Amino acid sequence: MTSPFLSLTWTDHLTGRRGFLVVDRLVRGVCSGGLRMRAGCTLDEVAGLARGMSLKEALHYDPAARYVPLGGAKGGIDCDPRDPEAYGLLVRYLRAMRPYVESCWTTGEDLGLTQDLVDRAVAEVGLVSCVQAVHPLLDDEAAARARLAAAFTVEVGGIGLDELVGGCGVAESVLTALDRAGAAHTGARVALQGFGTMGGATARFLTRAGLTVVAVADVKGTVANPAGLDVEALLAARDAHGAVDRGALRPGDRELPDDAWLSVEAEVLVPAAVSYAIGVEEQERIGACVRWIAEAANMPVTPQAETLLHARGVSVLPDVVVNSGTNAWWWWTLFGDIGADAREAFAHTRRSMRALVELVLTRAEADGTTPRAAAHAIAEQRLPVITHRFGTYGSGTYDSGTPRRA
Numbered sequence: 001m002t003s004p005f006l007s008l009t010w011t012d013h014l015t016g017r018r019g020f021l022v023v024d025r026l027v028r029g030v031c032s033g034g035l036r037m038r039a040g041c042t043l044d045e046v047a048g049l050a051r052g053m054s055l056k057e058a059l060h061y062d063p064a065a066r067y068v069p070l071g072g073a074k075g076g077i078d079c080d081p082r083d084p085e086a087y088g089l090l091v092r093y094l095r096a097m098r099p100y101v102e103s104c105w106t107t108g109e110d111l112g113l114t115q116d117l118v119d120r121a122v123a124e125v126g127l128v129s130c131v132q133a134v135h136p137l138l139d140d141e142a143a144a145r146a147r148l149a150a151a152f153t154v155e156v157g158g159i160g161l162d163e164l165v166g167g168c169g170v171a172e173s174v175l176t177a178l179d180r181a182g183a184a185h186t187g188a189r190v191a192l193q194g195f196g197t198m199g200g201a202t203a204r205f206l207t208r209a210g211l212t213v214v215a216v217a218d219v220k221g222t223v224a225n226p227a228g229l230d231v232e233a234l235l236a237a238r239d240a241h242g243a244v245d246r247g248a249l250r251p252g253d254r255e256l257p258d259d260a261w262l263s264v265e266a267e268v269l270v271p272a273a274v275s276y277a278i279g280v281e282e283q284e285r286i287g288a289c290v291r292w293i294a295e296a297a298n299m300p301v302t303p304q305a306e307t308l309l310h311a312r313g314v315s316v317l318p319d320v321v322v323n324s325g326t327n328a329w330w331w332w333t334l335f336g337d338i339g340a341d342a343r344e345a346f347a348h349t350r351r352s353m354r355a356l357v358e359l360v361l362t363r364a365e366a367d368g369t370t371p372r373a374a375a376h377a378i379a380e381q382r383l384p385v386i387t388h389r390f391g392t393y394g395s396g397t398y399d400s401g402t403p404r405r406a
Helices: 043-059 087-095 098-103 115-125 132-137 142-150 161-181 197-208 231-236 257-260 280-285 303-311 325-335 342-367 369-390
Strands: 006-011 018-023 035-038 072-076 191-192 211-220 221-224 254-256 266-269 293-294 315-317
Touching: 006 043, 018 043, 043 072, 043 325, 043 369, 072 087, 087 098, 087 342, 098 132, 132 142, 132 369, 142 221, 142 254, 161 293, 161 315, 161 325, 161 342, 161 369, 191 197, 191 257, 197 211, 197 231, 197 266, 211 257, 221 257, 257 280, 280 303, 303 315, 315 369, 325 342, 342 369
Parallel strands: 035 072, 191 211, 191 266, 266 293, 293 315
Antiparallel strands: 006 018, 018 072, 211 221, 221 254
């Protein structure tokens, strides 16, 4: 693994708290990766996430598409997003990172932050957009920006399209794995950790596909019902951080401890909250009926735990594949592969994610390895192809040898 292109640590002069930015690689002078805020965030964590973004971008490379994958990056701030000082810290961080946002780093919401909050802080800092670094690469910047802005106004069932596409991708990944195994959707049980943007949307799409959500964990603990939770009622009762109002629970719903979601009887686990949620100790608590773990969060399963789970016959569907739909949707929309339409977005996401998961699982089966190893192998094959075609700073060439406009 090569060293990142750029790695820096910022210290806030008012609070002493730290923030990080890691640019793993550039393509055409630009990189992509969200900004997270959580207590305990570290430079190593951000570096791992940035590398994951490079792999996600490469996995979605389609030579025929308008969207050309960017490099990978990630930002992080060591602070509890519920802290009264969090927003001011976010603004100061973005002010310090302004040169990078202007020139090379496109970013957006990640763990602990909403897109609305990021957009508000970006405007306060005086930036045009959190993705303005990509604007020079667009054929028609005004039309592209208008298309993306319109897409962010689309709502489906009271939830924004931007909040739903990632969960649509996670759900399609799970459904593809079930279909390959010949497992029925109806009756398949799901337990989720995290009920925010990604977890909530995943629960909605899986439920509508016939699966039964039997447990949801949030910051208050786990809510479970072996007969199935009312996902739509829980979505309507959650706050901005994904915490569910317990007043919305039905008589058959039980309140359990935080980590009880690990041990409920379910075929599918979806960690959709924090990194490192399933380590060696946690994997011991996972029941024998679990067959798949879909990483809706970034890096939720540690390498050691994944090795043990693989030996037990549990397939970990990796984050670089499973949760890549949100990032891809931004670029499909901005570059013009799809319009500001929910049906088109969901259809494109389902089609792309199913093809990608099929490719990864087929490679894993052929190589006798894990889905993660297969995904990484595919991405590592594509990265030099992308660099050769488009260049680190936009000086690459098309396959025909025609110079690429920067």
